[in-house]
Amino acid sequence: MAAQDEVKAIFAELDRSTDRALAGLYRVRADAMLDRPETPSPMIPLIAEAGLVFGLAAMLVQLGLSVSN
Numbered sequence: 001m002a003a004q005d006e007v008k009a010i011f012a013e014l015d016r017s018t019d020r021a022l023a024g025l026y027r028v029r030a031d032a033m034l035d036r037p038e039t040p041s042p043m044i045p046l047i048a049e050a051g052l053v054f055g056l057a058a059m060l061v062q063l064g065l066s067v068s069n
Helices: 002-031 043-068
Strands: none
Touching: none
């Protein structure tokens, strides 16, 4: 009977410590502030896309001139 009481006390303390740990986790999650990362300027993708289009056009012109000569 004494062993059962000892094990019962151990499980009761384990239950209390688990509850305290979960409460701490909930508190940390509630306090955590998530900042959205800054989005780049919308002009950056447009400039990069324009550069790719002009580069592709220049390659096509170069290939067209190479084939005709």
